[in-house]
Each structure stands twice: as structure tokens, then as C-alpha cells.
Amino acid sequence: MREIHFGHHAAPATASDPDNYHIQGNFFLILLNAFTTPEQSFIRYVAANGFNLQLGIDLFIKLVALGILAWLGGEKFLWFWLCLRIVYGLGDIVFFRATHHQQGKYGTFEIKIPHILCTLGELIVGKTVIQTTINHDVHHQNPAIAARHLAMARSYIQ
Numbered sequence: 472m473r474e475i476h477f478g479h480h481a482a483p484a485t486a487s488d489p490d491n492y493h494i495q496g497n498f499f500l501i502l503l504n505a506f507t508t509p510e511q512s513f514i515r516y517v518a519a520n521g522f523n524l525q526l527g528i529d530l531f532i533k534l535v536a537l538g539i540l541a542w543l544g545g546e547k548f549l550w551f552w553l554c555l556r557i558v559y560g561l562g563d564i565v566f567f568r569a570t571h572h573q574q575g576k577y578g579t580f581e582i583k584i585p586h587i588l589c590t591l592g593e594l595i596v597g598k599t600v601i602q603t604t605i606n607h608d609v610h611h612q613n614p615a616i617a618a619r620h621l622a623m624a625r626s627y628i629q
Contacts, residue, residue, distance in 0.1 A: 475489045475490065480611060480614060483571060483578070483579050483611060484571040484572065484577035484578055484579065485577070489515070490567055492504050492511065493505065493508065493563060493567030493568065494567050494568055494571045494572055494577065495572070495577060501564060501568050502560075502564070504563075505560040505561070505563040505564045505567075505568075506556060506557075506560040506563075508559070508560070508563050509559075565604060566604055566607075569582055569604075570582060570604060570607040570608070579607060579608045579611040580607075580608055581605065581606065581607075581608045581609075581625075582604060582605040582607070583605070584605060589601055589605065598619070599618045599619060602618060602619065602621055602622050603618040603621060605622075606621035606622050606624075606625060609621045609622075609624055609625050609628060612628055613628060
């Protein structure tokens with residue numbers, strides 16, 4: 472994960488960005504990529520690093536656990552899993568596309584949202600998630616600043 476994150480910082484929103492498939496392209500493609508990110512991440516990891524015994528064991532354990540949960544939960548598990556995928560996909564679109572594509576341009580941008588939406592978002596998903604997203608440009612300029620300090624740091628770096 473760190474390698475992907477640092478690769479993203481080295482070349483954000485470019486063809487060299489390992490997260491490029493989340494960012495560039497038409498909205499239909501972005502939507503498709505957002506909802507298949509876990510599978511794509513796995514395929515991209517294996518393509519870059521190969522498949523080994525430890526990865527196979529880890530994958531097997533996770534698939535068995537998922538199978539057991541699906542079997543025990545039945546239809547309820549299916550709806551739970553579907554809701555998780557939708558929330559994850561929407562979050563992916565906001566975190567990758569919205570922070571790196573605005574007004575037809577690619578880069579790293581501040582997201583400005585009304586204060587009430589910011590407050591509601593912080594209540595629903597937490598302050599760190601919202602502040603990291605709307606201050607993502609500050610994070611790119613200064614990756615060492617903790618997420619909880621990004622908003623405060625904005626006035627010092629611009």
C-alpha cells in the first residue's frame with residue numbers, strides 16, 4: 472500500500488500514477504472502475520509482484536471466510552455486501568476522481584463544500600475522512616502532515 476501511495480504522490484493524476492484508473496477517463500469508466508477496485512487492485516498487485524504461496528494461503532482463507540459468511544447470512548449477507556460495495560464505490564469516486572479532476576483538468580485540488588455538508592459528513596463518516604478529502608491538495612504538498620492537521624495547515628502553505 473505504501474508503494475502505491477508514494478507512486479501516486481510521485482505522479483498524481485498522470486499515466487504513471489498507480490491510481491490513474493480511478494481518476495482518468497469518462498464518468499462511465501470511472502464508475503465501473505470504482506465498483507471493481509478490490510478486484511482490480513488484486514489483479515494489478517499480482518501482475519506487478521507475482522503470485523506466491525503466502526498470497527495463495529491468504530486468499531484461500533479470505534475466500535473461505537467470505538463463503539462461510541455468505542452461507543450463514545444468506546440473502547441478508549448479499550444485501551449487506553451490496554451496500555458495502557456501493558458505499559465503497561461512491562467513496563472511491565469522491566476520494567480519487569473529485570480530488571484529482573475538476574473542470575476538465577487533472578491535478579490535485581481542494582474540494583470546497585458547504586459548511587453544513589462538511590458537518591453532516593463528519594457526523595456520518597468522521598472528521599478525518601472529510602478533512603483528508605477536502606484538504607487532499609494540502610496532503611499532496613506536505614504528506615507528513617497528519618490528516619487531523621490538514622485544514623489548519625492550509626493557511627500556512629498557500
